Amino acid sequence: MIAGDGDAVGVLATIWKWAPLIGRGFLLNILISVLAMAMGTVAGLALGLGQIAPYAVLRRPAQIVTQFFRNAPWLVLLFYCILLLPYQMTVGDWTVPMPAWIKATIGLALPVMGNVSEIVRGGIQALPQAQWDSAESLAFSRRQTLWMVILPQAIKPMLPPWMNLYAVLIMATPLASIVGVEEAMTLTRFALSAENRSELLLPMYLALLVAFFAYCYPIARWTARLERRFAVKH
Amino acid sequence: MTGVWDWFLWLYEAHGINLPVFYDSYDRQRFFAGLLTTLELSVCSVVASVAIGLVGAWALGSGSVVARRLVQGYVHAFRNTPPLIQLSFLYFAVGNLLPRLEMAGGGSRPLLDGFAWAVVTLSLFGGAFNVEIFRSGIEAVPASTVEAAEALGFNRWRLHRHVVLPLALRICLPALSNNLVNLVKTSTLAYAIGVPELLYVSAQVWADAMNVREMMNVLLVTYVGMVGLLSFGLRRLEAALRVPGLGTVGGQP
Amino acid sequence: MPVRLASFASALAAAAVALLLTVATAVAAVDDIKAIQAKGVLVVGVKADYRPWGFIDPSGAIVGMEIDMAREIADKLGVRLEMVPVTTANRIEFLRQGRIDLILATMSDTPARRQASTVIDPPYYAGGTNILARKSLNFQRWQELRGRRVCALQGAYYNRPVAENWGAIIVAFPGVPEAMIDLLAGNCDAFVQDSSLIASTLVSDPVKWADYEMPMETFGEQAWVMAVSAANREGSFARFLAHLSQDWHRSGHLIALEKKWGIPPSPFLKSMHDKL
Structure with a gap:
């Protein structure tokens, strides 16, 4: 199979030719995931605290918003943001351009927000009521109790589900290819289109899967380790 | 019924809110066909992924090292790669390597069509998570309960059938519900390989009618309603099956 | 709801829409070329998966027949060219939002698209x-x-x-x-x-x-057309593009581009060249 060997070399050479470009695309996947995680975490923390607020006017809307963004499919939220957000925003004298990848980041941050909100609520409610009661007996205000007693304890058990969420997020970033963001999956499709050879399909998609695995697997291992360490002994 | 559909026509003419999926019979038909496809896709994937989870968890608990390694390899591979790329890889690349069915009228058909590949991918993706969920559920069954059953003379099969699995299922139900709900949401990915599910038909409608805004909102409301119903049902199931004194793992209360 | 009230409401809505449209057109008769030149960049929605009209090379650059056309337009305006890859399903929405100034992306001319955007006549291609x-x-x-x-x-x-x-x-x-x-x-x-x-x-x-x-x-x-925002129907950019498209046909430039990119000669380009 001399011809076959020649083909194999040809395929590898082709992948090598496109690797720098697709690699740059992969960096955009990572950038999108990190930004969406940051935005979603901040918004989700606020929403989660809203969910345990003592006032129903705050609690009910926070619960509804949380459930809405947890129940909506990621891809649909992505389409929504890509197609319906404006291409630039004007804040005072500033005009902030909103390229597709920023809109995709916002689109991905929304479900992250809903899920972080639920993690925060679950983490805080998992703490024994006695923590609140004893802080109250020490004359801590509700806000002091929350920031100085409850959150510091709740954060550790929240960490593994939060990291799991990040893994789900990074694996959702290729969805941006469907809405035209030039990340790794889009560039792989463009490369396949430019090369126009079907024998490239298997190796190119496989290479992309391996790249994601190499990034996600260490995170998953680390998460599992933390999970074991923070596990509540029954 | 016609009156209701006509009301949407009036809504368009009077207020410019264009919802052809309600007043145009062709669009209405394809929209509801898409909804049906999404439901079928979800049901098939949920059932298959639970089966995969059960078999995988059983293999992890069996003595065979080979079986354990294989299942672990599968779980890691599918949990740590993006489902969209799995779908493209399986449909476009692996699908081309499979044998084909020759058609009577000329041409040939793939062994599995887009819908079948979507079910396969979603089941494998969801199943990888289910394996872990069932394993942790089985491990969380108190050792004392198992010992008590063994002392009563239960053999391995009856022990699993009547004691371990019923308890394990209750323990891991919250995590399982979460994963199944995710799976239904992930079914939108079938869009990428041309399966005419809800997102796909909606995109066709908004491309023809140029009504992205309206269609997007219809789509969101439909999905949130559907997924909300499912999670409501699963929560009711959890409540109905709850055994006093038995905790849960994963998922939130 | 009584029928009479409903029809009254729709008449009212129609009047409001008509009024809005008039206002929009009146406002739109601005010099949008000036606006693009002030920005210093022309943003064009192109295809990146439609060889040979628009596709990418290994460096990531988009190339193709339509890309050559887009570059020429930007050069003539004296601005930088920015290309945004679009799909058939999202290009009109991008134009509406203002994310792109111009569609040059294998778009066929349809009545719905004429309504949603300003289609440039004459078309530059047909199929x-x-x-x-x-x-x-x-x-x-x-x-x-x-x-x-x-x-x-x-x-x-x-x-x-x-x-x-x-x-x-x-x-x-x-x-x-x-x-x-x-x-x-x-x-x-x-x-x-x-x-x-x-x-x-x-x-x-x-x-x-x-x-x-x-x-x-x-x-x-169907003719393949360039399109700019529906709001700029009377704008200077649309007029400029219409002239340019005519020049391209007359001078045989489009036929040359077609040949350069290895596209089989189309009867449409020949008939347009002969006519103009």
Whole structure:
């Protein structure tokens, strides 16, 4: 199979030719995931605290918003943001351009927000009521109790589900290819289109899967380790 | 019924809110066909992924090292790669390597069509998570309960059938519900390989009618309603099956 | 709701819409070229998966016949060119939002698109709808597509007529590469597409496509058009593009570009050249 060997070399050479470009695309996947995680975490923390607020006017809307963004499919939220957000925003004298990848980041941050909100609520409610009661007996205000007693304890058990969420997020970033963001999956499709050879399909998609695995697997291992360490002994 | 559909026509003419999926019979038909496809896709994937989870968890608990390694390899591979790329890889690349069915009228058909590949991918993706969920559920069954059953003379099969699995299922139900709900949401990915599910038909409608805004909102409301119903049902199931004194793992209360 | 009240309400709404439109057109008669020059950049929505009109090379640069045209427009305006890859399903929405100034992305002229954007006349290219299919299937008439799996592109205007009139089962993909892969694998019996794309695909790699043909009678000859925002119907940019398109036809520039990118000569370009 001399011809076959020649083909194999040809395929590898082709992948090598496109690797720098697709690699740059992969960096955009990572950038999108990190930004969406940051935005979603901040918004989700606020929403989660809203969910345990003592006032129903705050609690009910926070619960509804949380459930809405947890129940909506990621891809649909992505389409929504890509197609319906404006291409630039004007804040005072500033005009902030909103390229597709920023809109995709916002689109991905929304479900992250809903899920972080639920993690925060679950983490805080998992703490024994006695923590609140004893802080109250020490004359801590509700806000002091929350920031100085409850959150510091709740954060550790929240960490593994939060990291799991990040893994789900990074694996959702290729969805941006469907809405035209030039990340790794889009560039792989463009490369396949430019090369126009079907024998490239298997190796190119496989290479992309391996790249994601190499990034996600260490995170998953680390998460599992933390999970074991923070596990509540029954 | 016609009156209701006509009301949407009036809504368009009077207020410019264009919802052809309600007043145009062709669009209405394809929209509801898409909804049906999404439901079928979800049901098939949920059932298959639970089966995969059960078999995988059983293999992890069996003595065979080979079986354990294989299942672990599968779980890691599918949990740590993006489902969209799995779908493209399986449909476009692996699908081309499979044998084909020759058609009577000329041409040939793939062994599995887009819908079948979507079910396969979603089941494998969801199943990888289910394996872990069932394993942790089985491990969380108190050792004392198992010992008590063994002392009563239960053999391995009856022990699993009547004691371990019923308890394990209750323990891991919250995590399982979460994963199944995710799976239904992930079914939108079938869009990428041309399966005419809800997102796909909606995109066709908004491309023809140029009504992205309206269609997007219809789509969101439909999905949130559907997924909300499912999670409501699963929560009711959890409540109905709850055994006093038995905790849960994963998922939130 | 009583019928009379409903019709009164709709009349009122219609009047309001008409008023709004008048205002919009009045406002729109601005010099939008000035605005683009002030920005210093022309943002063009192009295809990046539609060889040879728009596709990428390994450096990531988008190249192709339409890209050459876009570059020339930007050069003539004296601004930088920025290209945004678009798909058939999202290009009009991007134009509406203002994310792009111009669509130059294999877009066929349809009434709905004329309403949603400002279409530039004369068109720069034309093609009808046809299919790319395996010769062995021996297709001759569109009616034979009944019950056949036919690959297509998401958002293409001819998907609906092909499904509605001839009963084909349309399987639409987000981009050309996926549809081509599916066709080559034999998952689809045909790929319904613009006849120009099919013709250029067939000559691009005669060996690979040796078993394929474009068998049907091309229907619905549609012009390919550039389009700018609907709000700028009377704007200077639309006028400028119309003149430029005419010049391109008259000077034979489009025919030269077509040749440069290896596209089979189209009768449309020849007739436009002779006419002008």
